[in-house]
Amino acid sequence: MTARDFxxxxxxxxxxxxxxxxxxxxxxxxxxxxxxxxxxxxxxTDEHPHDAAEEPGATHEHETEEAGHSHxxxxxxxxxxxxxxxxxxxxxxxVGTALGGLVGLxxxxxxGRIGRLTATQSTALVSVVGFVSFALVPFLxxxxxxxxxxxxxxxxxxxxxxxTFLAISVAAAVxxxxxxxxxxxxxxxxxxxxVSGGLYLLVVAxxxxxxxxxNELGDFPADTLWWxxxxxxxxxxxxxxxxxxxxxxxxxxxxxxxARRELAASL
Amino acid sequence: MAQxxxxxxxxxxxxxxxxxxxxxxxxxxxxxxxxxxxxxxxxQGATSVISGTAIHEWVHxxxxxxxxxCH
Numbered sequence: 001m002t003a004r005d006f007x008x009x010x011x012x013x014x015x016x017x018x019x020x021x022x023x024x025x026x027x028x029x030x031x032x033x034x035x036x037x038x039x040x041x042x043x044x045t046d047e048h049p050h051d052a053a054e055e056p057g058a059t060h061e062h063e064t065e066e067a068g069h070s071h072x073x074x075x076x077x078x079x080x081x082x083x084x085x086x087x088x089x090x091x092x093x094x095v096g097t098a099l100g101g102l103v104g105l106x107x108x109x110x111x112g113r114i115g116r117l118t119a120t121q122s123t124a125l126v127s128v129v130g131f132v133s134f135a136l137v138p139f140l141x142x143x144x145x146x147x148x149x150x151x152x153x154x155x156x157x158x159x160x161x162x163x164t165f166l167a168i169s170v171a172a173a174v175x176x177x178x179x180x181x182x183x184x185x186x187x188x189x190x191x192x193x194x195v196s197g198g199l200y201l202l203v204v205a206x207x208x209x210x211x212x213x214x215n216e217l218g219d220f221p222a223d224t225l226w227w228x229x230x231x232x233x234x235x236x237x238x239x240x241x242x243x244x245x246x247x248x249x250x251x252x253x254x255x256x257x258x259a260r261r262e263l264a265a266s267l
Numbered sequence: 268m269a270q271x272x273x274x275x276x277x278x279x280x281x282x283x284x285x286x287x288x289x290x291x292x293x294x295x296x297x298x299x300x301x302x303x304x305x306x307x308x309x310x311q312g313a314t315s316v317i318s319g320t321a322i323h324e325w326v327h328x329x330x331x332x333x334x335x336x337c338h
Binding site: 001002003004006007025029030033077078082083084086087088090091092094095097098099101102105108109111112113116117118135138139142143144145146147150151152155156158159160162163231232235236239 | 300
């Protein structure tokens with residue numbers, strides 16, 4: 001398979017994963033998003049988390065600001081019917097396709113370079129490492145927040161923390177794979193996996209312990225928070241699982257076709 | 268496909284793809300992918316490349332459910 005073969009299959013896998021991710025997010029996640037928005041709007045007159053603490057006199061201003069579920073200055077209004085369907089689909093498709101293409105290209109670089117990984121083993125490995133380092137571990141430190149949780153005043157800080165931790169996690173995963181590659185040549189697969197996995201855990205656990213915790217929950221109901229976050233993990237797992245399964249399946253088909261062509265050529 | 272590879276026997280080396288061949292794809296698609304991820308996850312939130320709130324509002328639910336910081 002060429003680099004182009006990997007990229008195209010990655011994009012196709014990512015697109016399919018985006019559709020699957022949308023179905024899970026829409027069916028499992030949206031009821032909890034709706035509940036959170038209902039809570040946000042019910043609380044917006046008196047104890048809205050945005051600025052309830054500092055300006056008790058400014059209620060009139062944020063009442064107008066919060067009409068419909070709009071966070072901005074009210075310039076653009078997208079209806080909830082669109083946000084929960086086409087808007088959500090746009091998000092999962094775009095993210096799925098982008099991640100799928102990246103996984104495909106990284107898998108192309110990994111083939112034959114770590115031990116004796118074949119095309120299918122490479123796509124499977126990159127998908128698993130990608131899910132853990134790009135989605136699961138960042139989620140464990142800075143979990144998804146439902147609407148109504150998270151102040152507009154701290155969005156800059158929260159975004160910086162999230163992406164800093166994400167970058168540390170991905171960099172640690174890349175470094176761990178590089179270590180595993182060296183160890184594979186010198187020791188056993190067992191030692192390579194245990195040592196590199198341990199190093200990754202050490203780095204992300206250390207970073208998680210040192211970096212500040214974000215807690216802007218207030219009195220948001222615990223069960224709605226739990227179900228929202230669970231459905232967020234399901235969505236991420238569906239997107240990454242979809243990329244891994246579809247891309248590996250496509251790579252497997254292509255590898256089998258290549259083997260047949262070679263056999264035919266050698267006859 | 269066009270890539271010459273060794274026969275798939277048990278002891279054969281797995282041929283790798285030259286990084287020279289991957290680089291242009293990686294550079295171009297890497298940039299596109301980062302831009303896409305940025306616009307879905309962050310634009311018109313913590314920072315704003317395009318003014319207004321249209322993108323934020325449109326991908327609002329995706330941003331929340333995919334775990335990106337959103338207000």
